[in-house]
């Protein structure tokens with residue numbers, strides 16, 4: 001199939017999936033006034049009372065009215081979630097294809113962040129939400145709705161998460177632009193790393209900026225040339241991968257690169273600067289903490305002894 005045709009058939013498959021989903025929801029609200037009530041609650045301007053969503057909620061007021069299709073479509077548009085690629089595909093092989101779509105009432109209360117602390121997995125019709133990094137008591141739970149490279153505009157809002165605010169306001173915009181305009185990946189990484197030192201950027205903020213340039217780091221680590229040219233001015237892959245994972249939560253692309261680096265180096269504990277514990281921690285950020293060590297190793301294809 002030609003690329004254009006493949007794109008068209010993917011879009012068509014997604015439309016068909018969306019149509020089937022909308023029909024199912026409309027059927028459900030016709031049958032059940034309680035479902036209609038909960039869906040309308042999502043469209044309110046204010047955050048709905050979570051109490052309302054409990055199965056034994058005292059506020060069980062059924063709506064016996066004709067469903068307003070336009071209003072329901074608006075709710076679905078903003079609150080539906082598609083099944084994440086990792087649920088359906090092997091690590092790193094997201095073909096952008098057609099995954100499931102659904103409305104999970106409680107999960108739809110979760111805001112987006114470009115520095116999320118949770119991920120979701122889909123098992124059948126169920127969604128499992130797990131922490132993708134350590135979460136402080138009282139910290140808001142957030143998902144990444146979209147990959148940061150993709151347009152937030154497609155979701156119809158400008159992201160106001162702490163990472164976006166930091167990168168927009170606190171950042172050294174001109175110097176960052178210089179890094180962005182750098183054609184040579186090695187030089188760009190060196191420029192960024194020198195900037196991070198000069199700006200005294202530490203901890204998560206350092207991780208955020210490295211995450212924003214993750215593709216450039218990858219380009220650098222892919223070939224020996226920049227590493228030979230710039231030597232220690234380019235930080236070790238493990239250091240960057242861990243700082244990115246720490247700052248933006250479990251990220252499949254970072255994990256994939258880390259796994260590839262270990263495999264390329266022929267296995268063995270601590271290869272390429274990656275410690276097994278660090279790798280497993282990254283894996284838990286992507287697949288959840290409940291995954292047993294041995295199962296995680298075989299999922300990642302790491303038959304390595306500590």
Ligand SMILES: C[S@@+](CC[C@H](N)C(=O)[O-])C[C@H]1O[C@@H](n2cnc3c(N)ncnc32)[C@H](O)[C@@H]1O
Nearest residue numbers: 047078079108109110111112157158159160161
């Ligand atoms: C699925 S709802 C999330 C829950 C919703 N905020 C609520 O209170 O019920 C998605 C909507 O929340 C808002 N939203 C979520 N994350 C946001 C973010 N990082 N910055 C700005 N608005 C956000 C946007 O209006 C988006 O369309």
